[in-house]
Amino acid sequence: MAVGAEMLAIVGACRVQLDAAAWIRAIRIRAARPASSAARCSHGLPRQENERKLHAPAACRLDPTPPWSESMDLLPYARTMAAYNRWMNERLHEACAQLPDTRRREDLGAFFKSIHGTLNHLLLADRVWLGRFTGMPFRAAALDQELYAGFAELRVERERTDAAIEAWSATLTAHDFAGELSYTRISSPQPVRLPFWRALVHFFNHQTHHRGQITTLLKQSGIDPGVTDLIAMPAAELA
Template identity: 55%
Template sequence: MSASEPTLQLWRTQARYNSWMNDNLFESCASLTDEQRKRNLGAFFASIHGTLNHLLLADRVWLGRIRGEPFAVTSLDQELYGDFDTLRHERQLTDASLTRLVAEFGCDDLARVVSYRRISGGEAKALPLPVLMTHLFNHQIHHRGQLTTLLSQLGVDYGATDLIAMPGELL
């Protein structure tokens, strides 16, 4: 095993965790009405729907940057999908895309630098891929934490969220 292999394995585990948690949270959110999901609960992206939408948007932005295929958006709160079922389906497609991407990474990718421009404009930026991947997974965890708080406020039991609670075949 090369010195880089543990990092690649970690990303693969994080991608599986991401997909598992997103599936669980969408299942929990499905028990709510559309009005409940879109109600302003005082979160950074206002609502459960707004937060789910932001997570999908951000993941697509970062995946596009990694692939060199920019995902065009105008703001971080731009609504991609107003319909919950469509948002859920697109989330599943994006999670599958992320899982495939990290499965394809090799040791050489750990030295990659990804160049991009912020959505708000400004000068070009560049991040080493390991820093970018850490940000991508950390960002997802951050906003899923917000989602669990919002679900709790509405009395929804969202289940276990720890990585070690993931089914063994995924871990």
């Protein structure tokens, strides 16, 4: 996809973390632009990512061939999961809003300790992965970094990021799923190379994993999060 001067200015101005509003605006601008062969490499990623000479260890050199028939179209999967992610996050934040802030911040023994900590991690991880997919890195200091202290602001930024994820998923092509994704971990400088399809499936699976933790904490706090099954999502959400 073509990257305009305003996009480069945003990325170049980064030091520790991109300004969230500018970053999401840039993601949306980029998602709205058609792909061009000049700006994309052979596996559908931005050219600057293709030119990164990352050498993953043997354990990360995975067969990029998807374990399914070549005739299977994964585009509906990506777009369905992007819609499900938005739908569930809307309902999850609505449920969390019923709790006092002290309870949302209380250490309840989850991996990221509290409901607030887990919600922040989910948003941070989604922005990190979306940045990897689009070639616009989101700078994060740590996986438990608190992006937003206030619940209201966190909720608004969650909605903005979910919209960006849906916009990006709408730009994917079958060619993308046959490619690879290269990136560097947050927790270590070790470079990683993965089949694109594997990274994308992990992206959506990670969201479901941590939302499941939050629904458990909500139930323990006396809040019923309701039905969370993908098949319960109204068909209109996919429109």
